[in-house]
Each structure stands twice: as structure tokens, then as C-alpha cells.
Amino acid sequence: MINRQRLTDEFISLVKIDSLTRQERKMADALLKKLKDMGLEPYEDDTASKIGGDAGNVICHVKGKKQKPALLLMAHMDTVVPGLSKNPVIDGDIIKTDGKTVLGGDDAAGIAVILETIRSLIEDKTPFGDIYLAFTVAEESGLFGARNLDLSEIPADYAIILDEGGEIGTVAVKAPYYNRFHVTFTGKAAHAGLEPEKGLSAIMMASKAIADMPNFGRIDEESTSNIGIIKGGQVRNIVCETCEIEGEVRSISEEKINRYTDEILSHFKKTAEQLGGTVKIDLEKMYPGFDIKESDDIISLLKEASSASDIPMKLHATGGGSDTNIINGAGIPAINTSVGMTNVHSTKEYIRISDMEKACHFLTAIIKAAYLR
Numbered sequence: 001m002i003n004r005q006r007l008t009d010e011f012i013s014l015v016k017i018d019s020l021t022r023q024e025r026k027m028a029d030a031l032l033k034k035l036k037d038m039g040l041e042p043y044e045d046d047t048a049s050k051i052g053g054d055a056g057n058v059i060c061h062v063k064g065k066k067q068k069p070a071l072l073l074m075a076h077m078d079t080v081v082p083g084l085s086k087n088p089v090i091d092g093d094i095i096k097t098d099g100k101t102v103l104g105g106d107d108a109a110g111i112a113v114i115l116e117t118i119r120s121l122i123e124d125k126t127p128f129g130d131i132y133l134a135f136t137v138a139e140e141s142g143l144f145g146a147r148n149l150d151l152s153e154i155p156a157d158y159a160i161i162l163d164e165g166g167e168i169g170t171v172a173v174k175a176p177y178y179n180r181f182h183v184t185f186t187g188k189a190a191h192a193g194l195e196p197e198k199g200l201s202a203i204m205m206a207s208k209a210i211a212d213m214p215n216f217g218r219i220d221e222e223s224t225s226n227i228g229i230i231k232g233g234q235v236r237n238i239v240c241e242t243c244e245i246e247g248e249v250r251s252i253s254e255e256k257i258n259r260y261t262d263e264i265l266s267h268f269k270k271t272a273e274q275l276g277g278t279v280k281i282d283l284e285k286m287y288p289g290f291d292i293k294e295s296d297d298i299i300s301l302l303k304e305a306s307s308a309s310d311i312p313m314k315l316h317a318t319g320g321g322s323d324t325n326i327i328n329g330a331g332i333p334a335i336n337t338s339v340g341m342t343n344v345h346s347t348k349e350y351i352r353i354s355d356m357e358k359a360c361h362f363l364t365a366i367i368k369a370a371y372l373r
């Protein structure tokens with residue numbers, strides 16, 4: 001049975017561990033120990049050295065009564081700033097912060113829900129199929145743990161990521177592709193008072209390029225772009241030589257993100273050339289999007305779980321990225337389901353214990369439905 005007190009205690013113990021991005025060592029050690037204490041054989045992969053962090057992903061194969069279909073359950077270990085010395089406060093059904101840090105329910109709630117669900121299945125001797133657990137590092141800075149996960153070791157048929165907010169039963173089935181770019185405009189420095197005609201202002205170049213930029217902001221129903229940072233110049237009396245901008249493009253559609261990104265970047269190039277300057281463009285295609293259809297098999301699995309647990313499902317599209325993007329991109333159908341986290345990435349973050357409990361029931365129902373297939 002899902003044990004509310006054990007779940008609450010687990011959640012509190014997890015959020016008290018400092019686990020900023022690329023500093024997940026203590027969290028990884030705690031999870032390795034907790035899983036071993038459950039009689040399982042977890043291991044840590046070699047992601048730490050690849051991404052310059054102090055811990056790798058923690059992975060565990062929970063052997064079931066049959067191999068197929070196998071489920072991959074995921075949550076991330078890292079939390080955002082301000083996230084050191086977190087001091088959770090229990091107020092009735094709500095767990096909140098003391099106002100000085102984030103709570104870290106993103107994504108300690110996902111981890112606590114997975115641990116409680118597995119504990120209760122083992123305890124109750126409930127039959128289930130093969131389950132793989134993956135607790136990832138460095139999700140918040142760009143899904144780096146998931147990107148380095150060796151999925152050849154994880155033969156899963158469906159992946160359930162527990163890293164969403166909203167009512168329990170809320171499931172993200174669509175998320176955008178994400179590109180980011182860093183563009184440096186270079187002109188020519190000159191004394192601004194004595195001979196400005198000998199210079200070429202990179203600030204002017206970047207400004208013109210941005211002012212006439214195609215596809216800015218809300219591009220269409222499923223696509224957006226932004227310029228988030230502009231930096232340039234050192235002193236007032238020198239014609240500015242370099243100016244840097246950083247921006248992003250998102251779209252649910254792969255064809256559109258490619259086209260919009262190309263149009264933006266070639267516009268920057270053309271503008272710089274027309275004005276007699278140069279431009280250096282660094283484009284990073286950070287992660288793929290996903291678009292799960294209602295007719296897809298993973299959705300029918302969730303529907304079975306939803307009716308068995310009496311938890312209504314709400315499918316929605318999200319504008320952000322998560323480990324779900326990487327797993328879908330690697331070919332395993334994956335969805336992101338809510339654990340009830342609220343006001344994440346802020347010092348007003350909180351979570352309801354009853355929501356985490358409900359998330360355990362929903363996850364249990366998914367595992368049981370998979371076993372019946």
C-alpha cells in the first residue's frame with residue numbers, strides 16, 4: 001500500500017539534500033543507498049566526466065515477472081538556484097519553502113513518487129513487469145544527463161517521466177524542438193569624436209539586424225523565438241567593435257524550427273554583410289520535440305491506468321523541454337506526467353502531500369496496466 005507518512009518523510013529527506021546542477025554527488029549517493037536498501041542493484045553511469053559534473057545518472061533495473069513490455073521511470077536529481085540548505089516546512093497537506101530557497105519538489109517529488117511506488121509494489125508482492133529507473137543529472141541546464149544516458153542498456157517499451165506540474169493525471173504529450181544561438185557581430189573600432197567615419201559600429205549592426213528580424217516572438221501557434229541577451233561596447237567614446245546576442249527558437253514542428261532558424265540566421269548574416277561587417281554564428285540544436293498522438297499505444301496504456309485508478313487524464317502541450325524530449329528523440333515513446341509540483345523555480349514553490357500520494361496511485365496503475373498487456 002502507498003504509505004503517506006513514508007512518502008512524506010522520503011520527500012523531506014530528499015529536498016534537504018543539496019543537489020544543484022552538476023553538483024548532484026550527495027543525491028546520487030543517497031539514491032544508490034536507498035535502492036540498495038530496497039534489495040535492488042543500482043549503478044551509476046559515466047556521465048559525470050563527460051559533462052564536468054560530480055555525479056553520473058543513477059540507473060536501476062527492477063526485475064519483474066516478465067520482460068515485456070518494460071517501463072522506464074525517470075526523474076531528475078538536480079535542482080535550480082537558490083537551492084542550497086533547503087528548509088521545507090510542513091503546513092497541513094502542504095509542503096512549502098521557508099521563503100529563502102526553492103523547495104526542490106522539481107524534481108524530488110518525482111523521485112519520491114517513484115521510490116514509494118516501487119517500495120509498495122515489492123512490499124505487497126504485486127506482480128509487475130520489468131522496470132528500469134533512471135535518475136538523471138543536469139536536467140535543468142539542458143538535459144545533459146538524459147543526453148548521455150546509454151539507452152542500449154535500457155530496453156524499455158514506454159517511458160514515464162515524473163517531472164510536471166498541474167493536477168495529477170496531467171500528461172504532457174507535446175513539446176517543442178529547441179534551438180539556441182549565439183551571434184557575434186564584428187565591425188571596426190575608431191575614436192567616436194575624432195574619426196567615427198573610420199569605424200563601423202557593431203551595436204548599430206546588431207540593432208538593425210534585430211529590429212528587422214523575421215519570425216520574432218510568437219511566430220505561429222506552435223512556434224516562438226526570442227532574443228534574450230545583448231552585450232556590446234566598453235566605453236562611450238569608441239565606436240563599438242563587437243556586439244553579441246543570444247537567442248532561441250522553439251517549435252513543435254521540426255520542419256518549421258529548421259526553416260525559422262535558417263531565416264533568422266541568414267537575415268543576421270545578410271544585414272552584417274550589407275553594412276560592411278562580419279558575423280559569427282554558433283547554433284546549437286539542443287533537443288528534439290515530440291508530438292504523441294491520441295491514437296498512440298502509450299496513450300492507450302495511460303487510458304487503461306486512468307480508468308483503473310479513477311484519475312482523469314488531461315493531455316496537454318508544454319512549451320518547455322524535459323528529459324521526455326531526449327527519450328522520445330531516442331525512439332522510446334515517452335510522456336511527462338504530473339507529480340503536483342507548483343510554482344517551481346521560485347521561492348514560492350510548494351507541493352501537496354495528497355497530490356504526491358495520488359501520483360503514486362496513478363503510477364501504480366500504469367505499472368499494473370503494463371503488466372496486464
Ligand SMILES: [Zn+2]
Pocket residue numbers: 076106107139163
Ligand atoms: Zn524538472
